[in-house]
Amino acid sequence: MELEKIRTQSEEELKATQTTAAEQLFRLRFQKSLGNQEGIKKLRVLKLDIARAKTVLREREIEAEKKANPVVKNEAPAKSTRTERKKAKA
Template sequence: MELNKIRNLSDTELKTEADKASEQLFRLKFQRSLGNNEGVKKLRGLKKDVARLKTISRERQLGVRGAAAVEASAEPVKAKKAAKKATKKAAKKD
């Protein structure tokens, strides 16, 4: 599942998706222990999906993502202002 899709889910949908992915992961692990080696890539993908879902859930609990998003959106503005100042200084020196 893509990160943007996960971030757009509500808290209840996020919990539901995490439960579904965990259940699928359990079933694939069980099948693998019985000797069925198909779906190894899917197993890896599910592990990553579960980790992403848990990470975003934890970010929401801590309120981390909101602050980081604000800082990230402010960075390009700061970089542009610094670049303008540098070009102005360089133009004055010439």
């Protein structure tokens, strides 16, 4: 499945796609263990589809977290007092 098509799906559709691909992957692995060599190329495609769906779901999760918790701008660290202490000793 193409990445653009995956990105346009809703979260429920992505989860359904992921579940379907995982089931197909399980069946193909089982057939492979029985000696059936048909569909071995499909294993790679299914793994990639699962990974793409998980990636898009995670990206959306991270984006939602960013919107919920805006990033606080980092301030400059406190000045070092080491040089001031050296000057005071001298």
